[in-house]
Amino acid sequence: MATLIKGGRLVTGVDSYSADVLVEGESISAVGRDLDAPDGAEVVDAAGLLVLPGVIDPHVHVDLELKGHRSSDFTSTSRSAALGGVTTFITYITPAPGQTLVEAAEQRKLQGRGRSHVDFGLHASLVRWSDREDDEVPQMIEAGIPSFKMYTTYGDAGLMSTDEQIYHALLLVSQHGGLVEVHCENDWIIESKIRKLTEQGHLRPADHGASRPGYAEGEAVAAVVRAAYEAGAPVYIVHTSSGESVQVLAEADDVGLEVYAEVCPHHLLLDEQSLAGPEGQRYATCPPIRSGAHREELWEALEEGLIHTVATDHAEFTAEAKDEGGNDFRQLPMGVPGVGTSLPLMWEFGVRKGRITENQLVDRLCTQPAEIFGLCPRKGTLASGTDADIVLFDPDCAVAIDPAVTQGLADYSPYDGWEVSGWPVSTMLRGHWIVRDRELVGSHELGSFVHRKDVCQRPGHRAVEE
Numbered sequence: 001m002a003t004l005i006k007g008g009r010l011v012t013g014v015d016s017y018s019a020d021v022l023v024e025g026e027s028i029s030a031v032g033r034d035l036d037a038p039d040g041a042e043v044v045d046a047a048g049l050l051v052l053p054g055v056i057d058p059h060v061h062v063d064l065e066l067k068g069h070r071s072s073d074f075t076s077t078s079r080s081a082a083l084g085g086v087t088t089f090i091t092y093i094t095p096a097p098g099q100t101l102v103e104a105a106e107q108r109k110l111q112g113r114g115r116s117h118v119d120f121g122l123h124a125s126l127v128r129w130s131d132r133e134d135d136e137v138p139q140m141i142e143a144g145i146p147s148f149k150m151y152t153t154y155g156d157a158g159l160m161s162t163d164e165q166i167y168h169a170l171l172l173v174s175q176h177g178g179l180v181e182v183h184c185e186n187d188w189i190i191e192s193k194i195r196k197l198t199e200q201g202h203l204r205p206a207d208h209g210a211s212r213p214g215y216a217e218g219e220a221v222a223a224v225v226r227a228a229y230e231a232g233a234p235v236y237i238v239h240t241s242s243g244e245s246v247q248v249l250a251e252a253d254d255v256g257l258e259v260y261a262e263v264c265p266h267h268l269l270l271d272e273q274s275l276a277g278p279e280g281q282r283y284a285t286c287p288p289i290r291s292g293a294h295r296e297e298l299w300e301a302l303e304e305g306l307i308h309t310v311a312t313d314h315a316e317f318t319a320e321a322k323d324e325g326g327n328d329f330r331q332l333p334m335g336v337p338g339v340g341t342s343l344p345l346m347w348e349f350g351v352r353k354g355r356i357t358e359n360q361l362v363d364r365l366c367t368q369p370a371e372i373f374g375l376c377p378r379k380g381t382l383a384s385g386t387d388a389d390i391v392l393f394d395p396d397c398a399v400a401i402d403p404a405v406t407q408g409l410a411d412y413s414p415y416d417g418w419e420v421s422g423w424p425v426s427t428m429l430r431g432h433w434i435v436r437d438r439e440l441v442g443s444h445e446l447g448s449f450v451h452r453k454d455v456c457q458r459p460g461h462r463a464v465e466e
């Protein structure tokens with residue numbers, strides 16, 4: 001089985017050029033000018049199209065249970081992902097009380113097996129630190145799960161770790177060559193805000209925004225960065241949403257710390273005013289969407305490279321589930337859909353608006369997620385020998401976003417009605433077409449668990465020296 005993609009313009013994280021791509025079996029076998037099609041190969045005319053590596057979304061929630069509601073499962077999440085040009089996502093395992101990480105990982109892999117249109121990896125959540133055994137960390141890394149999620153908040157849900165626990169995890173995980181990622185929001189600031197808002201009866205979705213100020217995030221990012229400095233370990237900050245956090249990232253960068261950061265499209269694009277609207281609850285997520293001043297700092301940090309990746313924190317609930325908690329944000333299942341719209345939105349509002357280049361787009365959505373999370377050299381770029389995860393992106397394909405386009409679980413999108421001028425029209429996963437002309441053609445049995453190793457392979461980044 002071979003496919004020759006002819007006459008497209010390749011865009012990688014470093015350059016753009018016209019070339020053909022030959023796919024044989026599950027891999028790219030050649031990239032070059034005027035390649036010949038082997039006998040029996042399918043020849044695809046990509047004139048006028050951009051040829052991109054498949055997007056890697058390192059922050060996706062599936063089957064999340066919140067406030068009595070369940071978010072999109074592997075099949076619906078991966079369907080939306082495939083249609084949006086995402087060929088790999090990384091989701092989470094969160095062990096139940098009394099369960100080991102190994103048990104939880106096996107359970108999660110079974111859940112995804114045969115049910116995903118795209119490849120998926122797993123992050124292990126390090127919760128209930130006192131119940132964890134130190135050897136669980138090397139066991140996870142051995143099993144292809146070298147990244148570990150921690151939280152400075154959500155004490156009520158049993159997810160929170162103290163700064164000291166995070167410091168010990170950073171030491172342990174980095175010793176074994178893994179990476180710790182942290183959801184940073186200062187828990188006591190948020191808790192005291194929520195208490196006050198509850199006393200005042202201010203519990204609308206807009207008040208949810210007010211309960212989690214940008215400085216609560218910046219405060220926690222600073223504490224985690226200090227813990228990483230003390231431990232001499234790399235660290236990854238998920239969903240950076242505030243200007244205060246960007247300031248901390250800049251300081252960490254000045255002194256050469258290995259701090260990686262992620263931003264979500266909703267924090268770059270959505271305004272806090274949406275939370276005050278009639279459907280405000282549908283925009284509610286943690287950390288919350290903020291003001292234009294924060295968004296400006298995030299865009300700059302993304303362009304400058306202080307922020308390394310774009311990920312979606314996809315947590316997709318139906319409008320009905322969101323609306324049920326509309327009068328009291330404490331009852332809301334938090335999260336917004338995003339995996340299916342990340343690439344076209346970042347193309348439109350990043351590249352077309354001149355905020356980032358097309359190479360930065362590929363670097364932040366494909367290459368760096370692969371390098372940071374141990375997927376390279378297999379994924380994240382277009383080169384001979386890599387997995388044939390390929391997106392044909394039509395820069396002149398106008399689309400108005402709505403649920404019929406993204407085909408996820410939710411019957412709404414926070415971007416409903418938004419118009420973009422380009423869209424990923426065809427997508428290939430390991431040599432198999434999964435989307436052709438914006439139609440799903442692949443099977444949900446094709447995607448498989450990706451064994452990851454060697455995190456933090458970003459050239460030029462250096463670990464802290466003792």
Ligand SMILES: [Zn+2]
Pocket residue numbers: 059061313
């Ligand atoms: Zn998340």
